[in-house]
Amino acid sequence: MLNAVKREIPEAVLAGRPVYQGKYARDGQRLHKAAPTITQAIKPKATKLYASLKAACEACGAHDGMTFSFHTEYRNGDKVAALAAKVLIEDLGLKDITVAATSLGDAQANFAQYIENGQITGVQTSGVRGVIGEAISAGKLKTPAVIRSHGGRPRAIAAGEVHIDIAFLAAASSDEFGNASGINGKNNCGSLGFAIDDAHYADHVIVVTDTLADFPNEPAAINAVDVDAVCVIDQVGDASKIATKEARMTQDPRELMMAQDVAKVIAASPDFKDGFSFQTGVGGPSLAVNRFLEQAMTARQIKMSFALGGTSKAICDLQDKGLVKYILDTQDFDQGAIAHFASEPRHLECSLDQYANPGNKGAFVNNLDFVVLSALEVDVDFNVNVVTGSDGVLRGAPGGHPDTAAGAKCCIIVTPLTRGRMPTVCDSVVTVTTPGDAVDVLVTDYGIAVNPARPDIIAQLDAAGIKHVTIEALRDKAYALVGAPDPLQWEDRVVAVVEGRDGSVVDVVRQVKPFTF
Amino acid sequence: MIPRPTPQKVRIRRSMMFMNAQKPNLLKDAYIYGVDSIIMDLEDAVAENQKDSARFSLFNALKHIDYGDTEVIVRINGLDTPHWQEDVRVCVAAGVDGIRIAKCESAADVHAVEDAVAAAEKEFGVTPGRTLLMAALESPIGIMHAYEICTASKRLFGAAISAGDLRKSLHVKIEQGGLEMFVARSQVVMAARAAGVQCFDTMWPNLDDQAGFEAETLQARKLGFDGKSLINPRQIAFVHQTFEPTKAEIAYAEKLIRSFNAQQDSGVGVYTVDGKLVDVPFFDDARRVLAQAKEIGIYHGEL
Incomplete structure (x- = not known):
């Protein structure tokens, strides 16, 4: 189906989505927000601290076929996303995992192997660079990746099109109940703007920090009311790699x-x-x-x-x-x-x-x-x-x-x-x-x-x-x-869908055909 | 060759930017920065054993690249080198707008280049007299002979003072306030104005000293120069802003001309505008300011 930017979108990839019809085409439409299903904490607890990320994942019901998310405020210095994927896939042996990222780059390079192994089978992201991009473009990912804008991502989450089972949120500092922020720690990233929506919409939220602060750790970007578990690791991120x-x-x-x-x-x-x-x-x-x-x-x-x-x-x-x-x-x-x-x-x-x-x-x-x-x-x-x-x-x-x-x-x-x-x-x-x-x-x-x-x-x-x-x-x-x-040569297979900010399909990316003279 | 408009002896030349003719990456789009004139350098920027390759890249640049209304000038090697005659042939064959004579010291130097240019124009079938000249005054004797140089040729549109070598000859270094170059600069302005040609200040070599660059540029404007040489596109904006008429100057010029037009018929020679006595030279200057502002594109009035 031809969309408003003259791109032919295969019916198969639409999966119920409309094609792009103009920047304000869906203005005024009604949207039902998808709230998360959470575990209530009525009875006071001594702490939400877990001894390991693995233990926290188990407590949060990590399972095959789940979707996990993280933020990339530490940009190239991020350590938490790679660690979370390792714990889920290598330590817990889970499979059929979907990644819901704000971006993907060199800091998550281990994902490329998980994609190749068929352990990560879905990728939803607002950006993709380096070896992960190469793996997806080579057709290694089982399902087409979905590329969304920074505004399209929270829309898809709120609309229930992406349902996050566990959000792993790196924080520069947190108290043991999960009041967390991007400052007042050993490795500060500043704003946690990429993390806040995930905290509101994920079923389970694990805050990962390297600086445990006294309760209450205010001002907090992530509030304890949204947090199931807190884990302390040696280093959440290398802030020196934020400044490219x-x-x-x-x-x-x-x-x-x-x-x-x-x-x-x-x-x-x-x-x-x-x-x-x-x-x-x-x-x-x-x-x-x-x-x-x-x-x-x-x-x-x-x-x-x-x-x-x-x-x-x-x-x-x-x-x-x-x-x-x-x-x-x-x-x-x-x-x-x-x-x-x-x-x-x-x-x-x-x-x-x-x-x-x-x-x-x-x-x-x-x-x-x-x-x-x-x-x-x-x-x-x-x-x-x-x-x-x-x-x-x-x-x-x-x-x-x-x-x-x-x-x-x-x-x-x-x-x-x-x-x-x-x-x-x-x-x-x-x-x-x-x-x-x-x-x-x-x-x-x-x-x-x-x-x-x-x-x-x-x-x-x-x-x-x-x-x-x-x-x-x-x-x-x-x-x-x-x-x-000269025009590029493609295989037929769609490896990524570029979703418009309103949820329509703007374009698709196909598998690259190796170049021959 | 990409056809170029006929070179104009009198035109806006606020900025003249040097580019190493040996570097195609600099030549390929030097016009995008909006500099008035570019000077492709065959002289000091080019190593002694690379003169030929520099000429080659210069020729091919003009063959393939449309420099539009940016003036293209070439600095040729000094008359005391074995290179300059071949430089002239390449310039003329490539159809450059003008040639900058390095280390010009006398009218005879101008005549020597003029003769070579005329011969090359004949050789390559270029319209006789098309190629303009300018002189770089870089030695005490060149400064002393400024007037005879400025009046040596109909092709010559102006003279530039080049301070690098001159300071060495004068046994001075760059001084804050430009004291060391004051007489030489003034002499060049005086000679150029007496001869009715343009004059250009030397380039500021220290890219990191923006304050020094700005002070020198402002001083050159105050001394009467028409423009300034420069070595980096970052310097263009300030040079342009300094050498173009200010809004107040344009407004005053407009007022003068209007008052002149009103007074013309009444037979009054001298009168006052804004309480200041004005007479004929004021109006000539006002016309020059308006013409300049129009050419730069900052005056859109009806005068």
Whole structure:
């Protein structure tokens, strides 16, 4: 069945889901929320501490065919997800396990073997990188993986489409009853925004920490009322691996130029006024937008009402300068942001539900004026791919990309026109992760293009004297520089389904066919 | 060759960015940064035994890459080297807009390059007189001869002061406030203005010292330079902002011209605007400011 982004979706993978029909197609529909089934604790207990994770899993009824979840606030430094999978699969010998992750990367590399062995048979995630992506793309996973955005994940959980049996929630600190947070420990990750919804919807919640705090451990992101068990291990995560090299402010003149152009596009909008709201990522040019935005805000004497989403030191610095009223933080990208989260009262924790869920009564993304996002590929319909590489292998994360794009008044994609010899702007992206109807402006090193669906933005740029071209002109330029790539070769088998934030199917990823000359 | 527009002797040249002609990755899209002129360097940036490969990459860059309205200038090797004549042939054959004469010391140096350019234009069938020249003044004798250099050729659109070598010859180093270069800079501005050509300040070498760069750029503007050489795209924005007319300057120029148009018929030669005495040179300057603002694209009024 052909969807609104012109992708043919096989009936078999739909499994009752509609195909994608537009960013607001399911607005106003009714949704019944699926509450968890919990074990009541009426009689006071001395403690919820368990001697081992294995014992906690047994107490929480770990079983074959179960689904477990975890958060990835420790990013590449996470130790709990890999440990939880090992305990369930190796120590308890369970099989037919489904993973419900906020992301998957090198820190969970042991999953690849479990997938290959047929022990992990289902994967639901908001991102997948490294060996796990390679294993899935090679067709090793028994059922197609489901890729959901950060807003689509809590929607699916609340709708009961994903039912979590046990959530393993890493915490920097916790008391022995499960009041837990991402701060006040030996290894802090800051916001636990990725974990909060799982605590509310999982049947069983196990808090895993390396720093046991006195009761009550407040302020707590995870409340004891949702927690069945607490386990203490040596190290929940290596916080030094949270800050990837991406989180540094670039000195690259090309990236700085693109960042400056993004700031110009923002400054040309009537929504760039006192009290505006903003989100940006941590890729080179995206992060550098903060610097140029600061200049524009100072010149215009305006302030931001809130900065949303993943948080870096750069946006914390703006708050410290009095330019940002609130930071609504879903995850912290560097040590500076973690420390700031712990000390600044207006730097607040934000769950993924609050952040981006289209299945609630209005998430923060709906109040967003501007979002700046990166892309692996953008096509002439403004569809964006952030999940598959040029070889068709899963190696990316939609994260909040589709959510912020659909929610924000103005979604700006910033990317170089070519990477190595790959054109970034192309006829048709390998995989649609963010539909083009949610994307408004594309900023590249070779020029700016505005989605023709936004004549208002075109008029704003013209009035401000900001040059822009058609996206076809950018594609032509890219192809002129590096050539048009040959289409990828696929097997028939679908290895992953890209689910829209509203639960529709946007695209599928098929098994890659080994390349032959 | 990608056809290039006819080079304009008088045009906006706020920024001139050096690029090593030996590095195709720098040449391939140097125009994207919005610099007014790029200077592909065959001289100091290129190792002695790589001159030929640099010429090759330069020629092929111009053959395949559309630099649009970004001016393309090439710094050729000094006249005391065995390279410069071949440099000139390559530049003309590639259809560059202008040639920067390194270490120019006299009118005779300009004439030597002019003759070689004319011969190459004939050899490669390029419109005679198309290729422009500019002189880099890098020695005390070059500075002393600034006026004869600036008036040596119809092709010459301007002179740049190049401070790296000059400081060595003068036995000085970079001083805060630019004291050591004050006379040389002023001499170049004076000669260029007397000859009716443009003048450009030297590049700031210390990329990490942004404050020093900004101070030097502001000083060059105050001394009367038209623009400045630079070595990194990060420097473009500040140079442009410094060398373009301010909003207040544009508004004042507009006011002057309007008052002039109103007074024209009444036969008054000297009168006051905003309480300040104005006469003919004020209006010429105002017209220059408006023309410049228009060319840069920051003035959209009707004058």
